[in-house]
Amino acid sequence: MYRNIVVEDDNVLRCLRFNVRTSKTNQSCMFKDDPNKLVFNYTKLLFASLLVMEEAPKNILIIGLGGGTMSNALHQIYPEAIIENVEIDPAVIKVAREYFGFFENGSVTSKVQDGRIFIKRAGLKQQKYDWIILDAFNGDYIPEHLLTREFLAEAKQILTPKGVLSSNTFSTSELYAHESATYLDVFGDFFNVTHENNGNRIILTTNFGLPSETIISSRAKELHDTLKPFGVNTIELTTFFTSTKDEKDWPSDTKVLTDQYSPANLLKN
Template sequence: MMLRHHQLATIPVLASALLATPAYAMQEDKFQLLHTIYQEKSLYRNILVVESEDGSYRCMKFGRLHARQTCIHLMQPQRLVLNYTKGLLAALYMAPAPRKVLIIGLGGGVLPMALHTLDAQLEIDTVELDPAVVKVARSHFRYQENAHVRTHVQDARVFVRQQQRRAAQYDVVLVDAFDRDYIPEHLLTREFLQQLHSLLTPNGVLAANTFAAGALARHEAATYQAVFGQLYQVELHGGNRILFARRDGLPPLSAVQHHAQAWEQRLALFGLSSADLLPRFSLQPQAVGVKVLTDQYSPSNLLLP
């Protein structure tokens, strides 16, 4: 859905006001991972749990040369360490009163745990293909399920189809199923995003962790735009870009700012600040000259930067 003229007029004014604020670094914690404390080869990947020399930080990695999937500060476990997790939680700026959340990709479970801390009555479904990842999240990253926090060990596409048949709906969907070296191609197609669109409530929000540069970034944008229309983007240090969509069209940035202020005190617990994130919100430029990724055309891994 296209933005209305009064919404479009709001964007340059508010964006200018936000960018006039002091520059915020939004840097991730800097630390060197030296000690492997656990390793497991699952059916899908080599899972490593690595700690910093002083024992303050613990991270999950998929192979020694891969990027960090999840990190926690052991003395401050509620604080979000990686920028992309903070960016994904900014979906709450567009969903002021969520009741049900779907998370695709578990990692160490920091996102469902953060959401559960925010609201213990929030219904959270997390889908993870690899049972070994779930086991390591429980044993090394303090991930805990209960009546409101549920883990579904299966392919996300299968789970989404099942939820469609049940007419399930979610206020927020967070997509975090990719890394720098591999993408499940069937989770980055127009058809899959159409399925996710059907699960959203009327004001439901989708936030996806994507690439900020390279050929794949343009194809990602084109594919999300083909389903949702206009998008907001938040670019983060480290090569991550969070795309935000809403089922029935984007709210104006003034509404995003208003809801961000309402969340400010509660999200500060996790190290989030609207002063960091709001200046990064902008409209995702329309992707032109690139093909939409579909179930018939999905060369995502060939497009990796």
């Protein structure tokens, strides 16, 4: 309904790709002989979120399923956690189940719905999440209604007091400044987590302020052995953090994205 989906195999990898006109083609990949090991750097960067959490997450919301890689990994790490995956395209869920081993049970679920609508309704029902992961991608960029101040305010509303929100976005887009200004407007200072060999950035923010480097380093040591089987080096992750407390690398007069102003289709490149 939304786009063509292609699953491609080579000798090592199986990848899910949206057949659209973009250079960012692969949405999810897995090593066929080691499905637990993460392929993409950006997925590994998402685990930086665990380094700022005061305790293990019990309720996790993932907007944008891909191949279900993140959900599967988190279920193995936190088997008692409730993980809700929200994906607008039912075909993506079908492909994730059939080709990527996407795992579901009583505590790991998937729902076909627009992420904005799901979060809006969750707020009305006063649902709360310890960790919200925004990883929606339409094959071209993040859908524009998932970039605005109004949407982020709705997401913030359903975070627990110790909750963390992680957003997978890009460090090489003309939207960079607008996204940064918008997250700052809603959440205050945040972490950027980036890798020099990758165009992605993880915007990482919390409902309780940003922890110190000492706390992050301590947590990295605690989680090192847990995340190592997934190809995540938590000690290395700590070197990818920068804080907007120390540096705001966008113009101070940058316009915030709103439901009335969100030209993602014009600024994505």
